[in-house]
Amino acid sequence: MNLFRTSAAVLALTTGLLALPAHAEVVQENVSGDPMYTANAPAGYRMVGDILIARPMLLAATVIGTGLFIISLPFSALGGNVGEAAQELVVVPAKETFVRCLGCAVSGYRAD
Incomplete structure (x- = not known):
């Protein structure tokens, strides 16, 4: 049972970390309207x-x-x-x- 919980926790954390960059790109907005702002930040x-x-x-x-x-x-x-x-x-x-x-x-x- 302990092996199952550990495997499930590792799978959940890995899935969450893999989805983090995609979510971060969606949330980030270019407030200033300047295309160089997102390139430099x-x-x-x-x-x-x-x-x-x-x-x-x-x-x-x-x-x-x-x-x-x-x-x-x-x-x-x-x-x-x-x-x-x-x-x-x-x-x-x-x-x-x-x-x-x-x-x-x-x-x-x-x-x-």
Whole structure:
């Protein structure tokens, strides 16, 4: 009986959490009428997901990319593309980790 109650509780909580983003999108309104307001103001569930899932993964990608850059440095130096390797392996993940706003899908920083 205890296994049944535990399974039912887990199923109910999982279903509720999966329905939360759909419900949050319906409730959110653009009061100002400005389309940039909704683009620059992410919902709370996106912020929570960003801080709990995306940022730790991006930090790990930055650390792993830095290690790979150090390992590949002699080869990229011989090939003459140290700048490109540093940009793609270290700088891009670091910018997404530390510069992008919390919950935003696109970084506000442009390297044009």
